Amino acid sequence: MSEAINVRRAKREDTTGIAALVRKATRARVRADEAEVMEWLFSKGLWVATQGESLVGVAACQTENLVAITDVFYVSPARLRASAGSRLLETIEGEVNTLMCEANVVLVPAGTSKAIRTFLERQGYEPKEFEELHRIWREVLSDFVTAESGLMVKRLRDRMVMVPI
Secondary structure: OOOOEEEEEOOHHHHHHHHHHHHHHOOOOOOOOHHHHHHHHHHOEEEEEEEOOEEEEEEEEEEEOOEEEEEEEEEOOHHHHHHHHHHHHHHHHHHHHHOOOOEEEEEEOOOOOHHHHHHHHHOOOEEEOHHHOOHHHHHHHOOOOOOOOEEEEEEOOOOOOOOOO
16 A cells, blocks of 8 residues: 655755656656746745655746746656645645636646546636636736646636725
């Protein structure tokens, strides 16, 4: 029986391991170095998934105008995607729910595998085109989305927040 997956906030000491995990998960297509990971640590909510002493996943998001943007999401080995990946997303969704976010938008880079997209769909995320989103969400996302970004969206609230909270 394998050890349980635990999710916690990332710490400064995790930067080397996170950079290595990203390289491993992307087969070196993404070369996040320790400086970039440190920037994630200080500018976003950054969580890691561990199994025993091993770092097996990382995710980061930031919120803007009641929209959460998850732009870092890596799990390795892939066989732990269902367990570690779902725990990371649950943690992010719980955190941003306390901030009254209406949705979590996962930015998926071009070339993201069908397996990862299918995994996200099973977690309740729907592929969306930028133009399909509400005007306010598009305004928020315009600073984050590139021409190569795909969007997977999960609504966290049935109704949009139209008055200050």
